[in-house]
Amino acid sequence: MYVDFDKLRAEVPIMDVANLLGLILTEYQPEKGPKQFRGRCPIHDGRHPRQFVITPDKGLYFCHSDECNSGGGIVQLYARVKRYEGTDGLKKAADEIATHFKVGGHSRNASKAPEVKRFDPEAYLAKLDPTHEALAPLGLSEDTLRLYRAGYVKDGVLRGRLAVGFCDQEGKLESFVGLALDQAPPSLPKGFDPEATFFNAHNVNYPVLTVYRSPVALMRDHPEGTNEAIAVIGRINLTMLENIIALMRERGCEEIEVF
Numbered sequence: 001m002y003v004d005f006d007k008l009r010a011e012v013p014i015m016d017v018a019n020l021l022g023l024i025l026t027e028y029q030p031e032k033g034p035k036q037f038r039g040r041c042p043i044h045d046g047r048h049p050r051q052f053v054i055t056p057d058k059g060l061y062f063c064h065s066d067e068c069n070s071g072g073g074i075v076q077l078y079a080r081v082k083r084y085e086g087t088d089g090l091k092k093a094a095d096e097i098a099t100h101f102k103v104g105g106h107s108r109n110a111s112k113a114p115e116v117k118r119f120d121p122e123a124y125l126a127k128l129d130p131t132h133e134a135l136a137p138l139g140l141s142e143d144t145l146r147l148y149r150a151g152y153v154k155d156g157v158l159r160g161r162l163a164v165g166f167c168d169q170e171g172k173l174e175s176f177v178g179l180a181l182d183q184a185p186p187s188l189p190k191g192f193d194p195e196a197t198f199f200n201a202h203n204v205n206y207p208v209l210t211v212y213r214s215p216v217a218l219m220r221d222h223p224e225g226t227n228e229a230i231a232v233i234g235r236i237n238l239t240m241l242e243n244i245i246a247l248m249r250e251r252g253c254e255e256i257e258v259f
């Protein structure tokens with residue numbers, strides 16, 4: 001298939017390609033210039049949480065590491081992440097992007113592509129039971145559980161657990177972590193990055209950020225919601241801390257308290 005790179009660039013937003021590639025990025029508004037999304041570089045497999053930058057308005061990405069120190073548009077991004085080499089690699093990348101987003105066809109809406117069965121978080125939420133008796137020992141009211149988009153899971157992979165919803169930066173529900181009601185470790189969805197994904201982070205905008213070690217503790221202390229707190233899943237390591245600091249900068253938090 002012949003693919004016109006310019007047409008592709010014009011029709012497919014770079015963040016749609018980033019999402020297709022499963023990149024985990026955080027929105028960042030510089031003091032000057034257009035909005036960015038930053039994260040770890042998927043190309044050189046970087047550990048730095050903000051080295052890799054996408055500027056949606058320009059349709060460009062750039063990795064500021066010594067390993068990459070390079071960037072490009074959607075075709076380059078796709079090819080590099082997929083490890084497609086050379087000119088043939090770029091053509092293959094352009095082909096796959098055009099096919100996926102149906103550029104030149106009737107629809108370029110990825111969610112309508114029949115071969116892609118996406119997880120529907122709202123449908124999943126609707127099946128959770130916030131009134132289940134197994135949750136009683138947690139001391140959380142039904143209203144609180146509903147507010148935080150949490151509930152008991154009756155079947156499926158997380159059966160018998162408390163599922164708690166995680167949202168993107170805009171507050172759109174994205175995924176669920178299954179917290180065990182005993183001492184078992186949490187069950188994380190595929191692609192979930194506990195070092196960069198924080199419970200209730202989309203609501204934070206208070207000068208002092210409180211970090212809880214579990215979503216249940218956060219919900220217990222803030223039964224009616226909060227703009228002051230996040231909860232982390234797992235141990236706080238250096239990468240997680242860097243991501244918390246990035247969140248604090250974005251959200252105007254100046255101090256931190258860890259529970």
Ligand SMILES: [Zn+2]
Binds near residue numbers: 043065069
């Ligand atoms: Zn890189």
